[in-house]
Amino acid sequence: MPSAEAAGASAGPSLLDVDIGGTFTDAFVVLDGRRATGKSLTTHADLSDGMIAAIGEAARRLGCDPADAFAAADAVKYSTTVGTNALIERTGPKVGLITTAGQEDTVHVARSRSWADGMPLEVQIDRTRAQRPDDLVPRSLRVGVRERIDCFGEVLMPLSTDDVLAAVDHLVRQGVRAIAVCLAWSFMNPAHERQVAEIVRREYPDSVLGRCPVLLSSEVAPRLDEYRRSITTILSAFLAPDTEQHVIDLGDRLRALGCRKPLLVARNIGGVASPSRTTALHLLGSGPVAGLAGAAVAARDYGLDRVITADMGGTSFDVGLVIDGQDRNYEFDPVIDRWRVHLPVIANYSIGAGGGSIAHLTDTGELRVGPRSAGSMPGPACYSQGGAEPTVTDADVVLGFIDPDRFLGGAMPLSRRRAERALARRIADPLGIDVAEAALRVRRLIDGVMGQEIYRQTALEGHDPRDFTMFAFGGAGPVHAAAIAGYADVHTVATFPHGSEFNAYGVATMGVMQTYERTRMVQLFDGEAHTDETDAFNSVVRSLIELAERDMAEEGFGMDSVTLRLELDMNYGGQHHTVRLESPRLLLEGSDDAAAVCDAFNEVFAAAYGEGSIHPYGGILVQLFRLVAGASGYQLSGRANGARSAAKPERPASGADGSEKDHRAGALSGRGEQPGHTVREVCWPGAGPVETPVYDRAALADGFSAEGPALMEDVDTTVAVPPGWTYTLDEHRTGWLTTEAAT
Numbered sequence: 001m002p003s004a005e006a007a008g009a010s011a012g013p014s015l016l017d018v019d020i021g022g023t024f025t026d027a028f029v030v031l032d033g034r035r036a037t038g039k040s041l042t043t044h045a046d047l048s049d050g051m052i053a054a055i056g057e058a059a060r061r062l063g064c065d066p067a068d069a070f071a072a073a074d075a076v077k078y079s080t081t082v083g084t085n086a087l088i089e090r091t092g093p094k095v096g097l098i099t100t101a102g103q104e105d106t107v108h109v110a111r112s113r114s115w116a117d118g119m120p121l122e123v124q125i126d127r128t129r130a131q132r133p134d135d136l137v138p139r140s141l142r143v144g145v146r147e148r149i150d151c152f153g154e155v156l157m158p159l160s161t162d163d164v165l166a167a168v169d170h171l172v173r174q175g176v177r178a179i180a181v182c183l184a185w186s187f188m189n190p191a192h193e194r195q196v197a198e199i200v201r202r203e204y205p206d207s208v209l210g211r212c213p214v215l216l217s218s219e220v221a222p223r224l225d226e227y228r229r230s231i232t233t234i235l236s237a238f239l240a241p242d243t244e245q246h247v248i249d250l251g252d253r254l255r256a257l258g259c260r261k262p263l264l265v266a267r268n269i270g271g272v273a274s275p276s277r278t279t280a281l282h283l284l285g286s287g288p289v290a291g292l293a294g295a296a297v298a299a300r301d302y303g304l305d306r307v308i309t310a311d312m313g314g315t316s317f318d319v320g321l322v323i324d325g326q327d328r329n330y331e332f333d334p335v336i337d338r339w340r341v342h343l344p345v346i347a348n349y350s351i352g353a354g355g356g357s358i359a360h361l362t363d364t365g366e367l368r369v370g371p372r373s374a375g376s377m378p379g380p381a382c383y384s385q386g387g388a389e390p391t392v393t394d395a396d397v398v399l400g401f402i403d404p405d406r407f408l409g410g411a412m413p414l415s416r417r418r419a420e421r422a423l424a425r426r427i428a429d430p431l432g433i434d435v436a437e438a439a440l441r442v443r444r445l446i447d448g449v450m451g452q453e454i455y456r457q458t459a460l461e462g463h464d465p466r467d468f469t470m471f472a473f474g475g476a477g478p479v480h481a482a483a484i485a486g487y488a489d490v491h492t493v494a495t496f497p498h499g500s501e502f503n504a505y506g507v508a509t510m511g512v513m514q515t516y517e518r519t520r521m522v523q524l525f526d527g528e529a530h531t532d533e534t535d536a537f538n539s540v541v542r543s544l545i546e547l548a549e550r551d552m553a554e555e556g557f558g559m560d561s562v563t564l565r566l567e568l569d570m571n572y573g574g575q576h577h578t579v580r581l582e583s584p585r586l587l588l589e590g591s592d593d594a595a596a597v598c599d600a601f602n603e604v605f606a607a608a609y610g611e612g613s614i615h616p617y618g619g620i621l622v623q624l625f626r627l628v629a630g631a632s633g634y635q636l637s638g639r640a641n642g643a644r645s646a647a648k649p650e651r652p653a654s655g656a657d658g659s660e661k662d663h664r665a666g667a668l669s670g671r672g673e674q675p676g677h678t679v680r681e682v683c684w685p686g687a688g689p690v691e692t693p694v695y696d697r698a699a700l701a702d703g704f705s706a707e708g709p710a711l712m713e714d715v716d717t718t719v720a721v722p723p724g725w726t727y728t729l730d731e732h733r734t735g736w737l738t739t740e741a742a743t
Helices: 047-061 066-072 084-089 121-125 161-173 191-203 226-256 286-302 392-399 416-431 435-460 477-488 499-509 534-555 591-609
Strands: 015-020 024-031 034-041 075-079 095-100 142-145 155-157 178-182 214-216 263-266 306-312 317-323 349-351 357-361 367-373 469-473 492-495 512-525 563-572 579-582 620-631 678-684 688-696 705-707 710-713 718-721 725-729 735-739
Touching: 015 047, 015 286, 015 499, 024 047, 024 066, 024 499, 034 047, 034 499, 047 066, 047 226, 075 286, 075 499, 084 226, 095 161, 095 226, 142 161, 161 191, 178 191, 178 226, 191 214, 214 226, 226 263, 263 286, 286 306, 286 317, 286 469, 286 499, 306 435, 306 477, 317 435, 349 435, 357 392, 357 416, 357 435, 367 435, 392 416, 392 435, 416 435, 435 477, 435 678, 469 477, 469 499, 477 492, 477 718, 477 735, 512 534, 512 591, 534 563, 534 591, 534 620, 563 591, 579 591, 591 620, 718 725, 718 735
Parallel strands: 015 075, 075 263, 095 142, 095 178, 178 214, 306 469, 469 492, 688 710
Antiparallel strands: 015 024, 024 034, 306 317, 317 349, 357 367, 492 735, 512 620, 563 579, 563 620, 678 688, 705 725, 710 718, 725 735
16 A cells, blocks of 8 residues: 555554454555555464464565564554454353352353343343353353452461362362362452362363363452453453463464564553463454554544544454543453443444445344444455355445445456346345435445444434544444444544555554552541551552563563553542542552542542532542553554655644634645546435446545545555545545535
8 A cells, every 4th residue: 555654654663563353364565664554365274374364464665574673663553353253153162160169050051131241232132032151161061169258368277178079079080171260259369260270280281181281250340240250260261271372372483484583462442461461351352452553543643632433344343432541441340242241342333334244134024234244254245255145345345335346456357247136136126126216225334324323422422423523433433433433423533545454554552551459448547537547548549560570571561661550439428429530649648648549539539520429528439459560571662654754744624714613633835736536336325326437545645635435445445435525635545535514
């Protein structure tokens, strides 16, 4: 992609960054300050094949032999979908659970709301249609052992070694490949869980049992709530064998290619880390979180404090919020597949709506699009790889938004005839309409679904979507961005020169990060005075800092280059609901520091629920400590799109009077002359077939502007500019879509 290589970019670390999606694998490569992107179809049989192919393509664009790129890399970082299919299809390994005797049925009883968790919204509303998810661990593989630790961490009954030996022997005979250990109150005192792990490893070493991961809840999720702690540990164990094997094989393959530097993986809790400091559960949804990280950099570059991301790839559509330049908006009660888990996941909302989403008719003749996807194999019908079901991409080809001869710069020609045939057979003929009308209905429906999702998620967070700028990326994002924004009531959209590979760029911006949690109740205010609980507070924080020192040392960082951030979940006495805040103090030296933390909590609570809602007289308590340790070194910073200037871009003026509007951004150098363009017929929703100018985006001058309808074609995507919208290209090669409703 011509614009991906940054002219004059400052030299920094040489990075190979990859995002593996459901349809395509994208690479963002930085070598000696020069940048390029690469793309390949995701190779589900062996994800590393597509990863290496994408890196190789990017290296060749920089005139570099792929072998030299691997040898020169300071780090290889990637986000992966490994494990996702195993969870969806329940094809993972047998997992055994060792728990406290009498608690074997906790994960089966679950919670009443779990019947609807992870189900479509209509099922969550009408729970008579909900179904309990199948147990990941059947009753025969849930074994209890005699032991007891109380809520203060005191041992009431020592762990029975004989019980542990019998339990492990039973599980091994049943053929388990991973063991989850979740004992009552182990997050207060992990001694018994550690004893179980020691016994398993002593009695059944790898030479006897093979690689059988043993995961402890006190390490995976050291938090209150036994059910979710158990489920989180079980899910991690369920995904661990295949994930660990994939990472080991990938590391071996990278070394064989000449790479001698660390392999780091992106995580859904933010940042990257070595595989040894990562659980399999951290990898689920890491790609969209990487996109959020990249969006946060771009938001800071442009001085935007309200950004919503619209990542439309081949398989899914992901929405996230960047507030005040930060992507650290945690999901308080995350659901993975069908289970609520204890994991500090960065909030990101995904629906089955992408370019590969399949359009179909229900039994009653109602048109639906998604959530099923054609994936990379066979892919949409127009891919000519055996797919026979119509998809969103097929509709875009039929309507003229995608040029079949220029898809991926012409490297992957598409078949309009196959797209038309699939739409005719499955949609148009059964409904008695022509193919173009069928394609229009598919496009309108998917755009409306995605726009509604953006509006819903923004409103649920208490925001007005009109205050936001949308960052549209993913291969299909710019094609649908303006239409989605129209349904969401968003008036300004940014598109990027490497938007199709934006998540891979996001991986490049992620620094090494570790997160540590611990449940401890510490009262800082008793309703009358600030209590002297500094020792209890500091004891927890120091124990977390010790873990950070250990892990960061293994990552190659001294604590002098590590930043620490303490986050607290706090509540008023007598109230169950907690509010999360960043603590103004890492350690407390006295009542003044305790007061500062309480004041910060009051402010956050008032901002969320109103000034009249604060109630310090009931007491103020800390329920959960979370320490975030971060370090840079394998991280790209600055211009989000490989810009040619390091200067902070200025916002463009808008409106007839030239006044600035907060919802627009971008350094405009005026309206450049329009270059030559081609014309083709595009069927725009609401406007019908229109002879539409088509521009080569890479050839456009800085400051170029055009009124819709128009198309801006690039190697890896197309920006659709509908009637009523304006497209402007700034000097950093960011394309801004705006509509008159914004002025």
